[in-house]
Amino acid sequence: MIISMTGYGKSVQQLPQRKITVEIRTLNSKNLDLNLRIPSAYREKELDIRKIAAAQLSRGKIDLALHVENTSGKTGQKLNIDQIEQYIDQLSQIQNLDASDKLKLVEIATSFPDVFQNIEEEIEDSEFQIVLKTVNEALDAVNDYRETEGSILQEEFTNRINNIAQLLDDVIVDDKNRLDGIRTRLEKAVADLKEKVDENRFEQELIYYLEKYDITEEKVRLNNHLNYFKQTMSASTSQGKKLAFISQEIGREINTIGSKANHAAMQQKVVQMKDELEKIKEQMLNVL
Incomplete structure (x- = not known):
């Protein structure tokens, strides 16, 4: 499954004399960057809140704000x-x-x-337990939001990967015509020389030349990487870093095919594959 690092969650609890509000916003980040904004009276409890948030939101830039509003009429x-x-x-x-x-x-x-x-009041344990309950509800809302965004990303990635796979099939068709065309051009060039050549030597040189443009291994590896990408997306947990590594391998094979192509139609499809992959990489920054 794909989980986005972008999310938002809010929870509110109304007590007899206080209104407790927790808001959480998350954005993409390579590591966990947790920023807490809480009233000074709760500073001694900050570590407990931080541990709970870090356990449920393993990566991302996270802003967690705890607001405690006095509704008793006293100014505090x-x-x-x-x-x-x-x-x-x-x-x-x-x-x-x-x-x-x-x-x-x-x-x-x-x-x-x-x-x-400000009158500093000692926080009772019963009240703090309600604060923790509110934090957990906000975290649940964030995770629901992240999963919803992740399902949209997964659909987008699947479409892009399928587009690359279709372009690869088109490249395979072009590749056969390309090699046949190269062989025909070389044979015609030798015939135009009107010189007698050693047929065996010519065949060896031709095979060597064609091997330099052979993309069989790249086609197989690229196809394997595409399938591996889709398998990783279907894992039980989000694998953003792993998918990023696979994307790099996909790009490497596409680039190699492009450098060996020497064929206008194939080069056009390689450019299209690069464009699809670039769109994947842009969105990959948001994947948990």
């Missing part, structure tokens, strides 16, 4: 009284400000951003 913040008093003392020293007008000084002092402190 308190005034930093010491900081406010320091601002008031400093403001009262400014010319044209009356230290007796403390209300005005307080109003100015509380406009600064660092006069409020």
Whole structure:
């Protein structure tokens, strides 16, 4: 099966006083690149969340965001009284400000951003278990998304591989006519010389010359690689790296056929095969 590295998943849990939301986005990457964005109160639990995400999403660039919204009506913040008093003392020293007008000084002092402190609450284990449940549900949604995208990629790869196989069949037909044509041209060239030649020596040289253009081995290997690619796609797990290696071998055989072709019709089909393979390689970057 083919699994894409591109995915998205979201899960929401509503508690009596909190709303927990987990969003996960994944993109392609050679290795696991896991980025977590979680509230500071959950920092000590980050490793647990990271292990769960890494176990289910083995590769890719992954952004996991945990949002915890307070729905109890409490702000979760308190005034930093010491900081406010320091601002008031400093403001009262400014010319044209009356230290007796403390209300005005307080109003100015509380406009600064660092006069409020977040109230750090200890996370209860029961709440964290719900957070983990939400993370797992989001991960399940991501994996479902990846599998759906993967099935589309697999259909695309199958069509491209079948196109290359059809072009290879056409090349095999052209190849027979090509070798017959080369032999005829060489025999005509020798006949035009109007010189007597050693027939045995001529036949040996002709065989040697034709062997340089023989693509029998390349045709067999290319066909085997195409079949191996389809077999690997049907494996129980996604084999992105392995398929990439097979794609390289397919490209090597296509290039060799092209270098030996010396035939316009075959060269055109080789170009078409390269185009199909290039489209496979572009999409292969997204395969897990």
